[in-house]
Amino acid sequence: MNAIEIRNLKKSFRGMYAVDDLCMTVPVGAIYGFIGENGSGKSTTEKLICGHLVKESGEIRLFGKDYTDAGVRVRVGALIENAGCFPNSTIYHNLRMQTINLGLENPDEEIDRVLKIVRMEENANLKFKKCSLGMKQRIGIAMALLGEPALLILDEPINGLDVDGMKIMREILVDITKNYGCTVHISSHILGELEKIATHYGIIRQGKMIVEMTAKELEGRARVFVSLKTKDMQGAKKVLCEKYDDVREEEDFIRIYDVDDAGEIVEFLIKNGHIVSEIKKNKIGLEEYYIELMSKKRR
Amino acid sequence: MSGIEFKKPTFPERIRGMLGVDFYRLFHTPMFYIFLGIAAVIPAMILGTMGMENPQTGAVAEPLYTNTWNIVAAQSPLYVVNSIADYANMNMVFIFGGIMVSIFIGHDYKSGYVKQIFTTHAKKQDYMISKALVGAFSMACMCITYLLGAVGAGIFAGTSFKVNAGSLIIAILSKMIMSLGWAGLYTFLNVIFRKYFGISIASCFFFGTGILIIGAAAILGNNSILNIFLYGSSVFACLSSSIITLVVCLICSLVWFLIYITAGTKILSKCDVY
Numbered sequence: 296m297n298a299i300e301i302r303n304l305k306k307s308f309r310g311m312y313a314v315d316d317l318c319m320t321v322p323v324g325a326i327y328g329f330i331g332e333n334g335s336g337k338s339t340t341e342k343l344i345c346g347h348l349v350k351e352s353g354e355i356r357l358f359g360k361d362y363t364d365a366g367v368r369v370r371v372g373a374l375i376e377n378a379g380c381f382p383n384s385t386i387y388h389n390l391r392m393q394t395i396n397l398g399l400e401n402p403d404e405e406i407d408r409v410l411k412i413v414r415m416e417e418n419a420n421l422k423f424k425k426c427s428l429g430m431k432q433r434i435g436i437a438m439a440l441l442g443e444p445a446l447l448i449l450d451e452p453i454n455g456l457d458v459d460g461m462k463i464m465r466e467i468l469v470d471i472t473k474n475y476g477c478t479v480h481i482s483s484h485i486l487g488e489l490e491k492i493a494t495h496y497g498i499i500r501q502g503k504m505i506v507e508m509t510a511k512e513l514e515g516r517a518r519v520f521v522s523l524k525t526k527d528m529q530g531a532k533k534v535l536c537e538k539y540d541d542v543r544e545e546e547d548f549i550r551i552y553d554v555d556d557a558g559e560i561v562e563f564l565i566k567n568g569h570i571v572s573e574i575k576k577n578k579i580g581l582e583e584y585y586i587e588l589m590s591k592k593r594r
Numbered sequence: 595m596s597g598i599e600f601k602k603p604t605f606p607e608r609i610r611g612m613l614g615v616d617f618y619r620l621f622h623t624p625m626f627y628i629f630l631g632i633a634a635v636i637p638a639m640i641l642g643t644m645g646m647e648n649p650q651t652g653a654v655a656e657p658l659y660t661n662t663w664n665i666v667a668a669q670s671p672l673y674v675v676n677s678i679a680d681y682a683n684m685n686m687v688f689i690f691g692g693i694m695v696s697i698f699i700g701h702d703y704k705s706g707y708v709k710q711i712f713t714t715h716a717k718k719q720d721y722m723i724s725k726a727l728v729g730a731f732s733m734a735c736m737c738i739t740y741l742l743g744a745v746g747a748g749i750f751a752g753t754s755f756k757v758n759a760g761s762l763i764i765a766i767l768s769k770m771i772m773s774l775g776w777a778g779l780y781t782f783l784n785v786i787f788r789k790y791f792g793i794s795i796a797s798c799f800f801f802g803t804g805i806l807i808i809g810a811a812a813i814l815g816n817n818s819i820l821n822i823f824l825y826g827s828s829v830f831a832c833l834s835s836s837i838i839t840l841v842v843c844l845i846c847s848l849v850w851f852l853i854y855i856t857a858g859t860k861i862l863s864k865c866d867v868y
Contacts, residue, residue, distance in 0.1 A: 366602030
């Protein structure tokens with residue numbers, strides 16, 4: 296059984312499909328990184344899962360049940376666009392309201408618990424409007440964590456956060472999946488951050504899912520390359536092109552793709568009169584994989 | 595996976611949660627107390643117009659009312675409004691109540707809290723019912739502070755307190771009952787104009803004044819057929835009320851409440867939340 300299962304989901308705005316025949320599978324316990332360009336349909340998909348938007352066709356199932364099932368919905372938490380808190384109320388009052396809505400038996404204990412998870416236990420009496428962006432995002436997560444949700448839907452939760460904020464958020468997300476068995480569906484543009492935590496990926500383009508894979512599969516698909524620097528970059532590139540199929544000059548480095556043996560390359564360059572000043576072996580990361588995939592799709 | 599339990603909340607559990615949130619919010623927001631205060635001040639302002647001296651002529655203005663209870667309800671059902679005295683009574687609470695309900699619901703959307711509500715188990719119907727009931731409660735409370743304000747103003751101004759106590763009680767109770775129907779209307783209007791905060795307030799104010807019924811009364815005259823409308827029944831609750839007034843108001847209020855809740859639920863279910 297999967298935490299989220301979407302089949303042929305469609306949603307349009309003024310005749311334009313924002314989500315077009317989308318299929319998605321998110322296994323229980325996964326941190327599912329949902330990636331796509333601006334306007335690709337990420338937020339719309341998440342809003343549809345959360346029931347904020349009305350779907351035109353298709354099927355959304357959460358833990359094997361219809362997504363409108365109140366029993367499932369009570370175990371769903373979300374942070375879509377903003378925390379959804381009243382600015383003039385304190386953090387405590389905002390959380391308290393949600394505990395009442397969820398019918399939680401020990402509201403104060405529950406509020407303490409979620410504030411500890413997001414490391415804001417000292418700030419309960421602070422008015423929401425006085426909080427920084429990072430704090431607001433964490434309060435949004437705390438709000439979503441009330442009632443021990445089985446599924447968390449997070450829309451760009453690390454956007455606008457500083458380095459420390461991103462690190463805290465990353466640790467929180469790993470913590471809640473490991474220790475609370477929560478499945479997390481997270482959309483983000485910051486692929487470097489996503490890569491550090493996601494166990495599964497879904498890439499969406501123009502409302503359609505173009506690829507779904509696990510982090511291991513991404514690793515398997517990722518191309519290896521050797522990047523190096525020489526004094527005469529153009530000359531070295533010309534020489535390398537004679538032997539290797541995919542040689543590119545990128546970010547002040549020459550990259551030789553699908554080659555694992557750096558020693559062989561160094562030897563070859565020396566033979567041809569080029570001295571290597573810097574060399575490293577690397578793998579294509581999520582960001583590069585994504586950019587490459589998108590440029591292929593655009594062609 | 596087998597460890598995850600899904601217990602479906604029943605309708606009473608869901609509505610208790612929604613009502614709990616809304617009442618918690620109501621009692622923790624200054625807006626509610628401000629509107630209670632406004633309701634208490636209105637009668638004093640109405641009575642304050644009596645005995646006011648014109649600074650240029652020195653003439654003392656005719657008092658609007660000589661009997662305190664006329665600030666609460668008209669002597670007889672007057673749908674046709676000829677002067678401010680025919681209009682200025684407890685029914686004005688429903689105008690201010692409309693503005694309050696608009697702000698209350700508008701903040702749900704403005705803050706984004708509505709997303710938290712609909713992400714979890716709350717159904718659209720629960721939302722409509724809860725908002726309308728909280729709105730009705732607020733307006734009923736405003737009726738009470740209006741009454742207290744009227745008594746205070748009456749004592750201060752020295753106006754008469756002569757009245758048929760039974761009719762007065764029925765009139766007040768009937769007006770309080772009408773809060774339910776009015777709250778249904780305002781919740782409905784706010785759901786329709788949920789994306790436009792200003793229009794929500796303006797529409798609630800417009801309908802709350804009863805201007806449409808007053809306009810209809812200008813054509814139909816003081817016709818009891820107007821009692822089928824919220825403003826009509828609110829006017830029907832006057833100082834000559836009988837038990838029939840109470841029954842008419844109860845039926846009218848309940849029927850309109852159900853109509854608006856059903857229509858609002860349908861709209862919310864068919865349309866995107868925001």
